[in-house]
Amino acid sequence: MKKLLFVLLTFMLVSIDLIAQNYDESKVPIYTLPNVLESKNKKKIANVKDWENIRRPEILTLFEENVYGKTPKSFDKINFKVKNENKNAMNGKAYLKEVEIAVSNNNETVLINVVLFVPSRIKKPVPAFLLINNRGKNNTSPTRDTISGFWPAEQVMDAGYAIAAFHVNDAAPDDKNTFQNGVLRLYPEQLNADNGMKAIGSWAWAASRVMDYFETDKHIDASKIILTGHSRGGKASLWVAAQDTRFAMCVTNCSGNTGAALSHRRFGETIEVINTTFPHWFANNYKKFNNNEKALPLDQHMLIALIAPRPVYVTNASQDLWADPVGTFKAVKEAEKVYGLYQLQSSLPDSPPAINTPFIKPPLAYHNREGKHDMTFYDWAQFIKTADLYFK
Ligand code: GTR
Numbered sequence: 001m002k003k004l005l006f007v008l009l010t011f012m013l014v015s016i017d018l019i020a021q022n023y024d025e026s027k028v029p030i031y032t033l034p035n036v037l038e039s040k041n042k043k044k045i046a047n048v049k050d051w052e053n054i055r056r057p058e059i060l061t062l063f064e065e066n067v068y069g070k071t072p073k074s075f076d077k078i079n080f081k082v083k084n085e086n087k088n089a090m091n092g093k094a095y096l097k098e099v100e101i102a103v104s105n106n107n108e109t110v111l112i113n114v115v116l117f118v119p120s121r122i123k124k125p126v127p128a129f130l131l132i133n134n135r136g137k138n139n140t141s142p143t144r145d146t147i148s149g150f151w152p153a154e155q156v157m158d159a160g161y162a163i164a165a166f167h168v169n170d171a172a173p174d175d176k177n178t179f180q181n182g183v184l185r186l187y188p189e190q191l192n193a194d195n196g197m198k199a200i201g202s203w204a205w206a207a208s209r210v211m212d213y214f215e216t217d218k219h220i221d222a223s224k225i226i227l228t229g230h231s232r233g234g235k236a237s238l239w240v241a242a243q244d245t246r247f248a249m250c251v252t253n254c255s256g257n258t259g260a261a262l263s264h265r266r267f268g269e270t271i272e273v274i275n276t277t278f279p280h281w282f283a284n285n286y287k288k289f290n291n292n293e294k295a296l297p298l299d300q301h302m303l304i305a306l307i308a309p310r311p312v313y314v315t316n317a318s319q320d321l322w323a324d325p326v327g328t329f330k331a332v333k334e335a336e337k338v339y340g341l342y343q344l345q346s347s348l349p350d351s352p353p354a355i356n357t358p359f360i361k362p363p364l365a366y367h368n369r370e371g372k373h374d375m376t377f378y379d380w381a382q383f384i385k386t387a388d389l390y391f392k
Contacts, residue, residue, distance in 0.1 A: 021270070022266055022268070025267075025326065028265050028266065028267055031294070033301060034297055034298055034299060036059070036305050036338055037051075037338070038055075039054050039055050040058055051338060059302050060242065060243065062298045063239070063298060063303060066195075066285050066286060066288075066289070067283065067285075068201050068239050068282060069190065069196050069197030069201045070190075070193075070195050070197060070201075070283075071204060071208075072105075072190070072205065075104065078102070079103075080213050081102070082098070083098045084142070085097045085098070089144075090157060092120065093120060093121075093157055093158075094117040094118060094153070095119075095120050095219070097118070098115055098116070098142055099114040101113075101209050101212075103186065104186070105186035110171070110182055110185065110186055111170060112170045112209055113170055114166050114210055114213065115140045115164065115166075116128075116162060116164040116217075117153050117162060119162065124221075125218065125221035125222075126220065126221055127162070127387065127391050128162035128221070128224070129162070129228055129251075129387075130163075130164045130210055130211075130226070131151050132206075132228070132229040133150075133165045133166065133167045133168065133233065134168050134203075134229070139165075140167070149376040149377040149380065150230070151165055155380055159388070161384070162219065166206060168203045168206075169182070170206065171202045171203050171206035172184065172203060173199075174232070174280075176280040179199040179202070179280040182202055193284075195283050196284070197283065198281055198282060199281050200236050200281045203233070203240075204243065207227060207247075211244060211246050222246065225248055226250070226251060226383070226387055228383065229255070230375040231254050231255060231259070233253075234256075234260070235252075235255050235258050237250055237255075238255065238260065238300075238307070238312075239303070242303055242307055243306075248311075248391075249310055249386075249387060250311070252312065252315070253375045254315060254316060255328075256269055256320070256323030256328070257270065258271070258274055258286075260303075260304060260314045260332065261300060261327040261328045262299050262300055262327040262328075262330055263299055264293050264294075264296065268321050268322045269323070269324070271293060272290035272291045299331070300331045301335050304334075305337070305338035308335070308338040308339045309342040309344055310363070311364070312332070312335070312365070313366070313383055314328060314331075314365070315367055315368070315369060315379055315382075316367075316369070317369050317372055318369065318371060319373070325352060329351075329352040332346075332364050332366055336364060346359075346362075346363060346364035348364055353366070353367070355368050355370045356369060356370050358382045358385075360385050360386045361389060362386060362390045365386045367379075
């Protein structure tokens with residue numbers, strides 16, 4: 001009996017240790033990041049041509065196969081319907097459109113609802129922010145009965161940009177039991193494939209359908225869309241921007257593990273933890289890397305690099321150690337190498353900057369805001385300044 005108890009206790013302690021989170025920099029394991037500028041065949045990638053023809057497609061495949069799953073490219077039909085509009089929204093400041101995007105495939109239809117405000121004073125097509133909304137729909141209220149820093153439409157309007165959002169649940173409910181009841185109804189074969197996309201892949205797919213809509217809206221300059229996401233939405237924003245080069249800029253706010261933070265560091269949230277808590281987010285294949293980061297043929301610096309030469313804004317919050325601010329900054333820094341191939345130099349310092357010290361010059365922008373895991377008016381003010389530098 002005593003022996004059995006001992007074995008049981010040891011087992012429990014080992015399991016707790018495996019799942020325990022590390023917040024101690026001195027306990028980060030020694031790791032070697034996969035080289036973003038060396039191909040599978042050990043070819044050194046030294047120019048844009050080799051990057052775009054050899055290494056970029058290789059890395060995209062690595063993320064499809066091992067992490068987010070493959071994104072289906074085709075569908076039978078897409079339709080856009082303006083369900084509601086108000087030319088005098090926000091006391092005349094904005095033109096509101098609520099658009100329903102209906103996409104059909106395989107005799108199934110999914111509806112993605114978009115809320116869009118366009119500044120009325122600007123008479124030509126405007127650049128737009130698009131948020132992948134992973135929080136309450138009240139954050140993107142068309143009536144503006146709620147005003148929150150998560151989607152500060154008034155602030156964005158005043159800066160001369162349009163702002164849009166769709167809710168993740170329209171594309172894939174954020175729930176391990178029901179995530180199939182969205183985009184995946186159109187692509188049921190994905191559910192049986194180990195490299196099939198799940199919720200985050202579905203959200204990414206939906207963002208591209210909103211881009212399909214922007215391309216038809218004469219009020220929007222579809223060549224200037226800034227895709228924005230917070231946390232799980234920020235993981236998705238990176239994944240969309242990596243694949244769909246129509247997005248001009250990407251914001252990934254506090255996106256943490258399997259977002260902008262390096263997994264090899266095992267600091268804060270780990271792959272095992274994320275796959276256990278959110279088994280419906282990533283492809284089945286990703287579970288092979290639970291507690292096995294060493295085997296990863298990639299890391300998140302390579303996901304950021306896939307967006308080059310387009311700008312990426314990465315953030316952290318000082319109290320959000322779960323999302324590993326240091327590992328996030330290191331990932332952005334590593335991605336600089338690929339921007340270098342395009343002769344683009346970032347202004348980022350060599351080590352993580354002080355809190356509330358944004359480095360906003362494109363192509364790679366970063367800040368670590370004081371405070372909690374969130375997206376705020378302060379964060380948006382920096383995104384707007386960066387977009388201004390890039391687009392104006
Ligand atoms: C956490 C999760 C993070 C992040 C966050 C969020 O519970 O562990 O990876 O995605 O949720 O989306 O706010």
